[in-house]
Amino acid sequence: MSEEHHPQSFWSKYIWSTDHKVIGIQYGITSLLWLLVGFALMAIMRYQLAYPGSPVPIVGSLLGEGGILPSEMYNSLGAMHGTIMIFLGVVPLAFGAFGNYLVPLQIGAIDMAFPKLNAASYWTYFLGSVIMVSGFFVPGGAANSGWTSYPPLANTATMGQTVWLLGMIMLITSSLLGSVNILVTVIQLRADGMTWMKLPIFVWTQFITAFLLLLAFPPLEAAGVLQLMDRLINTSFFMPSGLVVSGEVLQNAGGGSPLLWQHLFWFLAHPEVYVLILPAFGIVSEVIANNTRKPIKGYKSLVYAMIFLGFMSFIVWAHHMYLTGMGTTIGAFFQTTTMIISIPSVVILTALLLSLWGGSIRFNTPMLFALGFLPMFGIGGLTGLPLGLAAADIHLHDTYYVIGHFHYVVAPGTIFALFAGIYYWFPKLTGKRTNETLGKLHFFSSFICMNGVFMPMFVTGLAGVSRRLWDGGESYAHAAGVFQLNEVMSVSAWLLGVAQLFFIVNMVISLRSKKTSEVNPWNATTIDWTDTTSPPLGHGNFDKVPTVYNGPYEYSVPGSKQDFLPQSQKG
C-alpha cells in the first residue's frame, strides 16, 4: 500500500496517528509534563515542611488564607503527588513511551500488532490523566486520602476521591490496551531469527512488565468499582459496623472490611513496583553493554531472574500490611516470600555491576545516568529489607524511612534510568546529538540533589517522624532533634528542580541545532540502531525487515574486524 506517500495533515500525522513511534512520543511528552506537575506539587509541600505555617512564596495566593498551605490541601497535594508521579508519570514514560517506541524497532516489527488499540490506549491515558487532575477543581479539592486511598477515610472523603476513582479506571483501561499490545507484538511480530534468547534485555523487561500490568491492574479496578459503590450508593463493602465519624454513627449497613481494600490495592501496587523498576533494568542493561563494549554478564540468568521476579511479585503484597492486624501466620508467609524476591533483584544488580568489570568504559551522559542508577537502586533495595520483616517494620512503617526507601528505588533509580534512556535514544528519535556538557551538569547536579533530598529521610524516619505530618514534626518532641533536616531536604528538592533546567535547555538546543547525528552514533548492535533508516523514521521503520543472526550484545568479539557485531549481520 502506498498510504505513506500521501501528504498528511498535521492532525493525522501527529495527533491521531496510529504509528507506534508517534504514540511513543505522545506518551513521552505527556508523561514528562505530568512528572513536572507532580514535582511542583511536592515543591510546595516541601516549603510547608521546612517552614511550617509560613506563607508560601510565589504560589501562596493560590493556596489559602495568608498564603499558608492549609492542612487539607497539604493532604491533597500529597495524595496527588504520589498518584501523578506513579500512574501519570513514570509508568507511562517507562512503559508507554519507551515500550511503544522501542519494542517494535528492537524486534524488527513494522508497527505494534494493533495500531488502533495503541492510539486508543494513549487517548484513554490522556483522558484519564485529565480527569484525575481535574479533581483539584471540584468542591473539597482533589483526593486527599493518600495515594493508597485507604477506606474508611477514602469512603467518607470529599468528591475529589470519586474523581480519583474514575480517573483510575480510565488509566487501568489504558494500561490493559497497552499491555495486550506489547505482549502480542513481542510474541507474534519478532523478525526472522529473533528467537527468545536473542531478544535485547530491554524487550524482555517490557514483556514481563506487560504481564504484570495485564494481571495486576484488574483487581484494583474491581476495588475501584466497589469503592465507587460505597461512595455513591452507600454500600458497605469497606465499612465496618458502627463506624463513628465526627461523633456520629454512620448510617449504613456495615459488615464490610477496610482490609479488603488494602488486599486488593496492594495486589496491584506491589507488582506495580516492579512495573516501575523492570523497564529501568532494561534501559540500564542496554546502555551499560553498549558503553562498556562488552556483553552483559549472565544474559540468561538476568532473563530468568526477571521472569522469577515478575512471578514472585504477585505473592508479596501483604508485606505492606503488617500493621493491620491481619495475623502473624499470614505475616510469616509474606515475610518469607519477601525475602525470596530479594534474591532475583540481587542477581540482576550483581549481573549489571559485574558487566562493568574489565570494560573500557565510555563515560558519556547516558552511561553516567546508568552508572548512577546502580548504587541508588542498591540503596533503595537494601533499605527495603528491614521493611520486609514485620519486627522492624512495626517501628519503621509510615515513617519517612519508607518514603526514603521507595524514592531511592523510583526517583534516583528508575528516573535516572529513564534519563539515561532519553539521552541514549535521543539521536534515534531526532537525528540530533545532545550536548554532553549540559548532560553531565544535569547528571552531577541531579545526583547530589537527589541524595540531599532522600538520604536525610532515613534519619528522620528512624527517629520516628510520621510521613503524613503537615508541620513536618515541629509539634512533636521526638522529632525535635531531626526537624532541621527538613530544610536540607527542601532546599535540595528545589535545587533538584533547578537542575532539571539543564535537561530542558539541552533538549531544546539539541533539537534546534543543525548538527545531525550518524545513524548509529553509539556503535550499537541491536537492530533499532543498525537496520532502521536515518531518523526521523518513516512509517514502517525498515526499508527491508532484517533477519537476525546474533545475540544482542556481541561487543568486542575476538577476531572480528570491528568491536561490535550487529544482530542482523551474518558473522
Add this chain to the structure above:
Amino acid sequence: MDIPFNVKERPDTGLYNGKLGIWFFLASEVMLFGGLFSAYIFLRTGVDNWPAGTDYLDVPLATLNTLFLISSSVTMVMSWASLKLNDFKKYKLYTLITLLFAFGFLVIKYFEYSAKFAHNPPYLPSTNNFLGIYFTMTGLHVLHIIGGILVIGYFYGPGSTMWDSEPERFTNRIEIVGLYWHFVDLVWIFLFPVLYLL
C-alpha cells in the same frame, strides 16, 4: 504495508494476532472477576450471618437465564462453524438466535432487578453486603453482555459486509467474538451457583 499474521497464523505460535490478543484480554478479565469473587469470599467469611441466596433471589428465573446463555454459546459456535463451511445464510441465522438469547437474558435480568427494587422494604445494594456484591457482580456481568450484544450485532449487520471482501478475516473476527462470548457465559456459570445457590 500490512502487519504480519493479522489474518494468517504465525507458524511457530500457531496463532493469528487477534486470537492471542483476545486470550490476553480474557486473562485480564479473569483477574477482574477474580478480584470480585475474592472480595465476595472475604466479605462472607468476615461476618457471622451471611444470608442464603434463596432468601433474596429467584432461582427459577436464574436457571432459565443460565439455559439462555448456554444456548447462546452453542449458537455462537454454530455461526462460526457455518462461516468455516462457507454458509453465510446459516451464519446470519445462528447469529440472530444468539442475539435473541442474549436479549432474553437481559429481559429476565430486568424483571429480576425490578422485583428487588419493588419489594417492600426495597432490596437495594445498600441493604446489606450480600445484595451489594450481588448487584455489583451481576451488574458488571450485564455490562459485559451488553458489550457482547453490541459487537455481535455489529457483525450481524453493517460489519458483515467484510465477508465479501475478506472472508477469512471476517471468520477470525467471529471466532474472537465467540471466545469473548463464551467467557461471559462462563462468568455466569460461576455467578449462578455462588450467588443464588450457596
